Amino acid sequence: MQTRNKFFDDMSQLMTNAMGVAQGAKAEAETAFSSMIDRWMAERDFVTREEFDAVRLMAQKAREENAALLARIEALEAKKA
DSSP states (O other): OOOHHHHHHHHHHHHHHHHHHHHHHHHHHHHHHHHHHHHHHHHOOOOOOHHHHHHHHHHHHHHHHHHHHHHHHHHHHHHHO
16 A cells, blocks of 8 residues: 655645646736737738738739720720821
């Protein structure tokens, strides 16, 4: 039969509590770091992915319209000459 040693029980409990504190500190540090990064990015006026995609689509449409207008101008000039 095995007997329990109070010293080892206390050390085990201490280590268990220390791990709980460490996990809590890790979660708190991650939250603080995440909010610091969010504030930093907000101060830098970075655009969101949605804003970037919207502007990209607008630019693509403008290029297509310019190409169509150029073709139309060239056709009119060829017709005139």
